[in-house]
Amino acid sequence: RKEVEQDPGPFNVPEGATVAFNCTYSNSASQSFFWYRQDCRKEPKLLMSVYSSGNEDGRFTAQLNRASQYISLLIRDSKLSDSATYLCVVSQIYNFNKFYFGSGTKLNVKP
């Protein structure tokens, strides 16, 4: 079983829409959680860390559900520039220097 699983998509949404992705993790010892954004043929860039109580950064909201072992990313008022692949990343309490990446969820925002 993969450590981190994501729906590959693509999610095709119109500009201005709200879209949400989930990411499930298999190891209950997972401790740190992040969302990265990756544009085509580019390196991943940190979008936001995910905190236990949930956190928001502008149009982006991240949530953690430890009981069901998933994290979510909500994007409000989608922009064309939000089109990218969103990667879920997890590390575990006994080795927080090792990170596990999901395969990513592709988002296409259309005019």
Place this chain on the structure above:
Amino acid sequence: DGGITQSPKYLFRKEGQNVTLSCEQNLNHDAMYWYRQDPGQGLRLIYYSQIVNDFQKGDIAEGYSVSREKKESFPLTVTSAQKNPTAFYLCASRLDRDSRNQPQHFGDGTRLSIL
């Protein structure tokens, strides 16, 4: 300019040849990482290093070697034993090996192809 520098941006390897990918960071980060990404797939960990002169194998270390002689440098050698080296190679670093919640930051990658 602070950051993580990978070179070259594109690299071509002949059959049976070893090639070395460079990764340098001037962020004074403790930990450094090498990942491989194949088209349409996620990142897979090759090697990582938490401290100078120490490194650990990741999930796909076979056919690769690394060194960490200086804090700022973590070169990756793709040996002839790696039979399918064509991929996008990403180097990353992380500030504090003893901190739980710090993310990684990435260089802009090297694309390796077989001639």
